[in-house]
Amino acid sequence: MPILRLVAGRILLSVLTLLIVSLIVFAVLEVLPGDVASRILGRDATPEALELLRIKLGLNDPAPVRYLHWLGGLLSGDFGQSLVSSRPVTDILAPRIYNTVLLSLYAFLLYLPLTVIPALIQAIRRDRPVDHGLSIVTLVLLSMPDFLLATILLFTFVVLVPILPAISLVDHSSSALDYLRAMTLPALTLAIVMAVYAVRMLRDNLIEVLDSDYVRMAELKGLSAKRVLLRHALPNALVPTLNVTALNLAYLVGGVVVVEKVFSYPGFGSLLVDSLQLRDLPVIETTVMIAALVYVGANLIADIAAVLLNPRLRTA
């Protein structure tokens, strides 16, 4: 079946891309100067201890050998051990990925109303003061760096109007509500950043759809404005926004790095920054690979969805 061939082809391409990513990652990081051994043992290390560690960790093998070894490990699910604590990378990553996935889901949940509601308001009241005002707000927020937004939100909701916790003091004895409260600020920051990006597009799409003949027909048929909007305009306008959502997911993987740091959220992004500073190579490599995997995966799904939804693309 041609569709299956197309899908299989896309998957194959994605795998190839990931392979090249792994090469790039390994090359960039194995060139990392600064002796890993001395970074682990600290300033009190003796040369003998350093050499022992180097041998133990196989840092003296040639690079291609190490690459293949690593790649083999990745493919078989063995991500190695942390150079710092000797714990399996899986153990280190698992809770962090879990936390970031939760955070992302929460962010997406907040992102939907933050996008849809302003866009709807802008479309309905287009070219009126509300529309202009919201456009300005969107533009400013779009131009604001996420770390600045995060800092301002932290200040507002933790210091000025203290309704949210400052740090995530959650462990397994905390309730779901505690988790939710700890995640709200970082999720809100991410949601706002993603939303402002999508609001403008959704507004433009909504206006375009509202002006289309299809909608005019519906209005002429006597359907109420609200029904026209929600039942007809919105779904049509949302489809191109799906593409934006995939891109937002890509942003998310990088955006969590800054946001998690500001809010001290124990997720994937803060793990990356920490392990970069510790030069904990296996953790860094696996983390970056996972980030790329998520990006490639999201794009793959978006591509396939687009092909499936739009027959015209099937010949591409």
Added chain:
Amino acid sequence: MKLARLMCGAAIGALAMAGLSSAALAAAGDECVKVLGYEWSGEKQSMDPADMHSGDDAYHTFAVYNRLVDIDDNFNVRPELATEWGVSDDGLTWTFKLRDGVKFHSGKDFSSADAVYTFKRLLDEKTGSGARAVLEFLDPDGIKAPDAHTVTFTTKKPVVELPVLISNKFTNIVPDGAKQEDLRLHGDGTGPFMQEEFTPNAPVRILRKNPNYWDAGKPKADCLKITVAQEAVAAVSAIKSGEVDLMLNVDPSVIPALKDDPSVVLLETAASNSMTISFWVDAKPFDDPKVREALKVVVDRQAMVDTVLLGFGEPGADNPVPVGNPASYVKEAPKQDYELAKKLLAEAGHKDGLKFDLYTAEGVPGMVRMAQVYAEMAKPAGIDINVIVTPAESFWDDVWLKQSAVTSAWSMRPPGEGLAVAYTQSAKWKETHWERPDYDAMLLKANTTVDAAERQKLFQQTGELLAKEGGLVLPMFVHQVLALRKGCEGYTPLAQNFNLNFEDLSCSK
């Protein structure tokens, strides 16, 4: 579209719930005292006392373990796992009598074998502990256990302050035979709290009260919840709102936010860490003692304390002994004198001024600020300092001992150790390349003089020599500031900031 509306509703509901529970800020079922730290070593965290890579580990190690003896701010020795100690007539053998009836959390009885094992493994290079450098005066073969409740330390030369010197951040006692891989994740000590939840890199550590602790009635708290926040704003908000009970370090820049808060009490330590600007005395232009003196006399020490530490510190006198200590050679820190500085520079042949690079990093909080303030203070004397800021995480490995002008920091040590750790010829970290046999001899004499008054005088002389001719500018000692919520009591911060004692800490809810 119903789905979309449902999701919108769910999102709004979630936000509302999160905001509404503001009244009940304390998490449910939380009898633990919540402690907030400030140093974070991530994956490096370890329950093995030999590992102590950063201040982060002290938060749990010092609650889970005990040492043989404890030190207070004046370096007086107090009993902990050892009850009595004394030295032989020749000064070479110290004998410690150990406490009876102490058990490790695993149930094993504490005996002298554990003490011997602990010190031997610290000295063993296979353990790779930083303790090796500071415990050099110990002879591994001289550590013996004549019986189950006695341990002896025999050294090649008399070490007058041995009880003080064997009480550092590494020497918490571990069970005999315990392996590094096990200890790292599963701490087993004799201390007031037991490990309940500990994973490296996890945001929260939970320690539970030790019901069989040898000091009856302690610890007061049922459990400790330790977490770390490196964001000053988050940390301050956490203590203000009661999310945490004890904040172990308040960054000077946010102290004003807590000063007037009625729900928080600020605690201040005595002279704690020192910060220095260190020069190689064998490198130009610092090889001329007049230049070095000029570099010291440009500093307005009190102003530096006020700017960098916001007043939470005290001026230093260019040697590791705090000015208030009986071993200090002066009662007051030197004053700034630009005329003298210019004169000295002119005499040294630099009448047009001096120019050099100073390497720094935020290795400890405030270090970069200190470098910048120093550069500003040196300007009017014609000294042009180019401050080069390097990354904090690689500073100690790649820059510190490798440049002729660096900033540095040292934790509080007893005079005998502080004057030696970087300045004797055999020092492990010869920060200033200072090599003076007369200095070493003076210090050795001080460290082997039994008479306390005489010893202080010798320390003073040694300190004076270092201050006048050495290659370090030590302008200030930090006073650590901590915050404790009203309603909590029983915490006394110590100058050696790794020495955390949570035994008396308790909070009434």
Added chain:
Amino acid sequence: MAIEQVSAPKQTSFRYRVLWRQTPQSFRIGLIVLLVHLIVAITGPFWAPYGFSQMGTGIPLSGMSWTHPFGIDQLGRDVFSRVVHGSHIVILLSLSGTAIGLLAGAVLGLLSGYLGGWFDNLLQRLLEALISIPFLVLALIAIASAGPELSGNPILVVLVVALVYAPRIARIARAAAMDIATRDFVTVARLRGESAWSVMRRELLPNATGVLLVEFALRAGYAPVLVGSLGFLGFGLRPPTPEWGLMISENRALIIITPITVLGPGLALASLVVGLNLFTEGLARILGRTVRLGNQ
């Protein structure tokens, strides 16, 4: 006779004014904002009240005042002066990083799109792979791998920005090249025996200018945020450089006591990005294209 001679209005200035009025409002506002930033960047060091590392300008941690519009930081430095001194840094880093990225990306992309074949396939895979790594992550590992000696070096930051942008620009250039390559004059040039390099320079590049210009403006608009993020995380320039992202990071603890020390540089950074974004949108509209602003 005293006849007043009314000289005819100058042809050129009239034309410019008409042109100006025809440009979209966003373009005009953006351009003005950018000009303000540029003027401050160039002239700032001359009229800033204090030096960028000058201490003792007043009581530390005091708030807004007439003499210190952005307050005073913990070291007693005037934040407004620092912002002014630092404005050229952000602009230079962003523009040069994006320019180098544009150059590399455009050349590679145009060549690839035109040549096709194995070169194109290989390059496409490589570009795809580079783009698959989230740009902040790529920037961080590139900086980490450069080592501690290079850390804080502005050239490193510029190169990293270029590294992040080049693949994305290359993609756009490639698509443009493939489109242009189908046109007759390109076929003629090829039949004439022109080398690929020459074709690129003489036929492809001029025709892709519109696309590339918009791409440049688009990427340059986000570059200050990227540079600021690196500074914020501690992977960018080092203190006491008055880079805005670094300043926001350094002062963020002070937000409780003097928020203006954070909001000042924040406002500066945001306004620059707003100006760039508006300018880009306007420019795109003039050239007849649509853009998606933000963090691609």
